[in-house]
Amino acid sequence: MTISFETKQQNLADLAVALGVNLQEGQTLIINAPIDCADFAHKVAAAAFDRGAADVAIRYNDERLSRMRYDHADLEALTTIPAWQKARMDSYVDDQVAVISIYADDPDVMAGVDVDRVKAASNAAQAAAKKYHEAVINDRIRWCVISVPTVGWARKVFPDIPKSAAVEQLWNAIFETTRTNLTDPAAAWHRHNASFEEKVRFLNNKQFDAFVYKNALGTNITVGMPKNHIWAGGSEIAEDGIAFFPNIPTEEIFSAPDKTRVNGTLAASHPLVYNGQLIDHFALTFKDGKVVGYHAEQGFDALKSLVEANPGSNMLGEISFVPYDSPIQNLGILFYNTLFDENASCHFALGAAYPTCIEGGQNMSETELAAAGLNISTTHVDFMVGSKDLSIVGLDAEGNETPIFVDGNWANPL
């Protein structure tokens, strides 16, 4: 049976609404979408109304206007967030909306931008969205990130073919990785979700004290883990008890490291797009949890602005396992988009830890979370370190070693 292009698009829209945010009848859906993705956003909106949404709003983001503002707007205008914007973000939490974000940045649109101005603007925006941001990382609302092609992004991924072919090829890669090219994507996702469980249980039972990462790229680091940490993967359970998938696709099993016990160097295995700027061939060195050195062959200023963005952006907040032999990695495509690249590779994040990654974390204050070793920040930026030769060894409190990853993949038997 052949599944048409339109059906696959419809599958992705349906999947985001039904499994992604698990939209309930009478609930309102917010869709964050680039203006270039309006047609697909409409499909998501229609799927939401089909499912009984009370209302749907689309918030369009416009990266070309953002670039113009970074280049030309008054700094005060860039860094002053009107009260109504904060009220809007707060209302999303108060009204218990569901949020689907279509993430499809053009990796080149911010090339050469003044990173200090971007940092100032983005810190101001994040501060205004603090309540919303906390609701997201604590699963107080149900949210889902998906991606669909834009011309700018597709041309970056497939620079050597005509743009319409590039867009089509990127759609196909998205259909493949999101299982929306199958006749029953939801069933495939339930099977996929079950496959995470065994590994999550193993890791949660073992409660490793630390992990040692090594590869030929230059990664050589020990990452401590907090007491009572929790590994998760696939679907999550929101505060209201309803399951949802925060990322489509997802291939990762993740937790929070102890932010104070990170020592050594992490060498990136993939480029990173941060605030629209490409950072490539870079590495970060940590001492007692803090970045104490970094370099990048491309995008050094952007990397600097990330590390220096705000308190906590110079420490790790997420540790994540993805086998090198993963469905996304096997496509052999560099997506320049964290949603895909992070799911092709073991990764870490600089910035905020998810409070759900420690027992009782959702009921802890920021002070309590920090005391438990979880990083607090308004930033959360993933970067990829997984390679074909990556080895990861788990250490227990006595220093006994358990192989976790061998040659880039899960050790067998785990």
Add this chain to the structure above:
Amino acid sequence: MTISFETKQQNLADLAVALGVNLQEGQTLIINAPIDCADFAHKVAAAAFDRGAADVAIRYNDERLSRMRYDHADLEALTTIPAWQKARMDSYVDDQVAVISIYADDPDVMAGVDVDRVKAASNAAQAAAKKYHEAVINDRIRWCVISVPTVGWARKVFPDIPKSAAVEQLWNAIFETTRTNLTDPAAAWHRHNASFEEKVRFLNNKQFDAFVYKNALGTNITVGMPKNHIWAGGSEIAEDGIAFFPNIPTEEIFSAPDKTRVNGTLAASHPLVYNGQLIDHFALTFKDGKVVGYHAEQGFDALKSLVEANPGSNMLGEISFVPYDSPIQNLGILFYNTLFDENASCHFALGAAYPTCIEGGQNMSETELAAAGLNISTTHVDFMVGSKDLSIVGLDAEGNETPIFVDGNWANPL
């Protein structure tokens, strides 16, 4: 000298910023734009930053999502405007922003919609925007309406040619009517503006007590004028003393009728798009200012919802003179867009009068304005009555007749 398509587009963007809202250095510009007009909105944004804008925001409107919401959203969601939305509209007035609105509705997108739901939603939105609406009609902020083609609109105007040709032809009509196909559009606009002055002075000096309209379409009506009414046309002076052009193009000289002294029938000469619905071949009969009868060959329900929209939507708020032999009428194009069609034809508006159309009106309360004969409403919808055979006669208080329009054009000598 040939002027390229791109230059004409640039001319329109520049004209809207420089003459339309007369953007001042350090001022913020809000652009209201259909999502399909993002590329042109970016040109306007760039023109604004070139002129020293402190900031530019684009508010995208999405008529396909609006249609879905009218069809499927909960009525409560449609009619409950969040507090932050009201705060946003209020902030435009408080912050003294300039507003350029790109008006390019698809005339067919709302075909068959439930007009009662549209009316309910639109009344709620207008109530939340009351302060903004009052600022606009009192020239407390500088605003400008322009139009650029969308595929949906262009196909309606030119249904018999391929869509890319339709879009191009509509662009050309817009360049022609906005004088942006000239080498110095600003100079042409200053000359154009001067041409209004003589007629405005004549009408303001005469202070006619009423006008009698007649034509073969069935128009036969007497429209009383309030004491100390003011005729205006072309540029206006905002509260801050800075001149601006609220409409590009504009060919009209307008004032406010006495809302209680309108008796007879007005037969529409052009179709009208209201809330996305087409109303055609319609007429309205008034007694002592109020609509006491109406019919429409197409869009009767939409006409009904307009007349019944809210207090004041069943009375006249604007009277406007445009010769039949006008540059827009001479193009022979039915635009299905009020910005063009109203400037091709004598017209009236149901709903709010502009307080600027009476001496001291900007400092009057709503009660004082109403006592002076000016209509108060949250609606303002123009409809066209000008025809090739239209005659308009001015009456003074003693009933002496002065021909104003003969055979659709200004009587000569006026």
